[in-house]
Structures are given as structure tokens and as C-alpha cells.
Amino acid sequence: MGKVMLEVNELTTKYITRFGENVYAVDHVSLKVEEGKSLGIAGESGCGKSTLALSLMGYYFAPLHYTSGEIIIDGQKITGMDPDDIRRKILGKEIAYIPQAAMNALNPTLKIIHFIEDVIRAHDPKASKKEIYELARERFEILGLPEEVLQKYPVELSGGMKQRTVIATSVILSPKVLIADEPSSALDVTSQKMVIKMLRDLMEKGYVKAMIFITHELPLLYNVTDDIMVMYAGQIVERGTAQEVVFDPLHPYSKGLMGAIIVPESGVRNVKLTAIPGTPPNLKNPPSGCRFADRCKYVQPECKVHSIDFRDIGNGRAYRCIFSEEELRKAYQNG
């Protein structure tokens, strides 16, 4: 077992709306990522995936508020730290975040190299121009980005190129943990592959020690990450290795997600896509029992009474359902 790079215990964060209502978008989430490993988070839109990504950085701004739980990066607890300290010492250095539309982060009036200077100076005001240029050039070369990109304006680059430039910039200080929130969903398949290759390179060459990858594209997740967690309505409903979650899902929600996979392989045309009916619940007043009960095919009356425990069944596998493993597998076999 490798060194634990990121440990999150019972993290809860909430949004406070302008009417004063509390919306718990991340509800008692615990996770662990070891050195050299990557963790994928899957789920529909509106399930709290992106809020979890924002919450993991430990830097909160309204309407997102921290409630309880702790985040530990490589032995250092960052929850409860001064927000200014977090911004200067943690963000970018210990943990980096790539948002969905990362390419929009580029300033259209600055050349890429000046943008990178900005990033480095925010953490190290004394860094000289020459040092920064050398660092950027070396890093870009390793990641397969041409050097002339540094002297260009964002408008001169294609979407995929911009995305890769921002990723290279966000990891220029070699953070320990990288959180990638749908980094490729706005790109076409070819650029997507380049972005994925780049993230893999970052891990292999040790610039990033652990990665969290968020997407709703399961085939992508299966190919990129070691472990997968499935998120529904702010809670984790299933955890396991990529192989296990994709080919042997336990929770009925994960099973439903797997039914919507489309890949260009022979045989796909004969499979009927099964969409999960309905939409995720409103988190302003979540259901008291199982949050998936209203959309579940196998729902029982007792599902709606108590909240369901996140059951650990060994080997890192866990799920949140009242049925046992055997019962679920049997139910899936019978359709």
C-alpha cells in the first residue's frame, strides 16, 4: 500500500441560497487516494460532482460554505487553515484544479508566457523572467507542446491546444494532487485523447502524485482511472476498482449508468440503451431514506424509511443499498 496523498474524512459542504436555505451538495464524503493512483468520480449532472471538486481544494467562497469534515494532503491538514494561507501555499503547489472550461481562463490580452509568469509570481514573487521561461520551456517540451506556443496569444491557438496549455500551466509548480473536472468534455475526440495522454504523462513522470478525474463519460473513466466512485445526490453510492464498477456494478444507480454507455464496437447496435427515468432529487429537502428510491426499479417500502449506510464489503469495495451483494446480482440477471 502506497503513501496516502489525499485523505478526506466525512467532508460536508453546503450552498446557502439567497433565501437562506441550506443545500448540502456534498454530504459526508470520505475518500483516499494513494501515491501514483487516480480516482474517478462518475454521476449525472446535478449530483454534486463539481461541488465536490471545488470543496476538495479547501478554499471556499460564497455561496459555497464549509460545514464539517477534514481534508488531509500528504499529512498536512488544510481544513481550518487561514484562507489567505491556503491561496498562497496550498493552491497550485499542493493541489491544483482544472475546471471544465479551463481554456476560458486564459487572458486574451496576455501572451501565454506572461500568463505563466503571473501564476508563478503569485507563489514566488522573486522568480526571475529567465528562470520562469526556462521552467516553462522545459515543461512544455516534455508534455509535447511546441515552444512557440509560449509567445502566442490565446486566440491563435485551437481549443484543444488551449486546454492543454492551461493544464500544463496549472501543474507548473508540481502539485501533489490534481483535480480534473471534465477537462475534455468541450473537445472533440481527437483533442480529448491528447488531453488524456497528457494527464497520463503527468502522472507517469511524477509531476503530479495523485489525480481525481471527474466526468460522466464512463468509457473514458474506465480507461483513465484506477478506481471509480459513483456519486448521487451529494453522497457516494458505490466505490470499487474501475474494472469492478463498470463490469459488475452493485448499486442500482451505477447499473443504470452502465446501461447508457455507447462505444463503437460490434454488438453495440443490438443492445438497447436503458435510461434511468426521472431526475435527481432537489437537495434543498432530500428524501429521508435512500435518495435514489424514487427512481429505483427494485425499490422496497423500507428503502424510504431510514437513511442507508455505506456498507464496506472488503477489498476497497463499498456500496449504499439495503440489498446484499447476492440479491443485487440475482436481480440484475433476471433483468
Add this chain to the structure above:
Amino acid sequence: MVDENQAILRGVGLTKVFGLGHRKTIAVDHVDVEFREGEVSSIVGESGSGKTTLAKMLLGLIGPTEGEIYFQGKKLDLRTYKKKKEYWTNIQAIFQDPYSSYNIFNKIDTLLLDCIRMRGGQRLPHAKKVDMMTEACSFVNLKYEELTNKYPFELSGGQMQRLMIARIFLLKPKILVADEPTSMIDACSRATILDMLMKLRNEIGMTIIFITHDIGLAYYVSDSVYIMAHGKIVESGSADEVILHPKAEYTRRLINDVPKIHEAWDLSTVNYSEI
């Protein structure tokens, strides 16, 4: 050459050039396409390959620089607005971004009533119109009573896209151009939308032209596939033929670029030099 009577829509030598002189861009370059009645055909290509420009020409939204379009065997003539309007009762579109497809000042009712009027139903009694609208909404699993006094911004992206399909259900066009209808919504709603499109096709016997960059999606929905690169068609044929036994190098690359589940995904083929 396929029998001309079978093809409901045909483009011959379609070309679109933007700009002039040395800044000239040839977006679509002498493309021949043919769509047969009741079939789903996909046009697949990367961003910038000209697939949306081709779709716009087929829809009559922009005029081709060169080449002709034949609709039901007759040469298309769109010189006056009246003729365009007549053409648009036969061909309709669903676009990529549901948020910008609506007139923000019109309520949902107005939108659906417009569709009924386009089909010549303006003199129907009001109760009948409501019946039609309720039927269309229930076709896409929406409740008409809940929508009746709402504006488009009050709906979610998936709901908006479904309402677009309800519009198509009311209009019953002969051809539907779906331009990346699922790229902005998540995988689960995608299944729902595709399901509805297929149901709609079976119900009213519509021809669907499906435009996408996801070759897996194209394979799932379509009977025939056109692969487009840099404004040219590089490969075409039936879906099984093109996806399972691709001939062109470009098609092979596109298929390689999509992550798969049962086969290994080869990342070593990535060529960084392509910007």
C-alpha cells in the same frame, strides 16, 4: 449511382467558400451526399471539418457557393422567403445548444402553438390545440400542465432539448437535421433523447440526418455513415461497413480516438504535432 427516386434529399457538388483572396477558406469542398427516405444517416467529423456548414446548406440557412440540392427529385429553389417557408415545413432541425434555440420572450405555449399554425391548424378550436400540445409533451415525458405558463429559462437543458423534440413531433417534417443534439447533456439524458428520436422516426417515418463527432453515437443510431475531413467526404457506406471495416486512414484514427470498454484503448498513437 443510386436510383434518384429513392433519395429524398440529394446534394451534388456542394461547395461553400468563406472569405476572399488569400484569406479564403473552403469549408465544404465538392461534396456529394444522398439521404434516402426513412433512413438515419450520420455525418461524422472533427471540429472544423465542415459538417455544420454542410447541414446549414441542406437546411437552406446559407446558400451554397457552388452545387445544387435536390429535394424529392426536384431542384431546390429558395430565392423568395415564401419558398423557404414552404421548404421548412418539410425539413426541421435540432441544434447543439438548447439554451440558445429558443426565443426567450415567448412562453412555451406560444412556441408550440406556432408549430400547430405552421401545419395549417390555426383555425382549430382551442381545446383541440391543447389536446395536440398535451400529446406532444407526453411523447417526450413532459407534463403540459406544468409547462403551460413557463418561459424557456425555467427549464433544464435536458427538458429544453426534449421540448425541441416535442416541436418536431407537432411539425412532422419529412427530414430532421440533428446537429450534435446530445453533446451538451450528460450520458444518461443522452440515452433518453436518442430513444425519443428513434421512436419519432418509427412513428412518423422521418428521415434523420445526424451530425456528430462521436463515432460511437453515429454507429449506434445510423443506417449509413459519411465521414468528413477538411471539407471532403473521405468515406461513406453502411454503418457496419464503415465502423467495423474502415478503409480510410482517417476513419481508423477517429475510431481509435474513442475510448472503448471491451477493447484496449491505445494512447501511444497520439500525435502531438497536430495542433
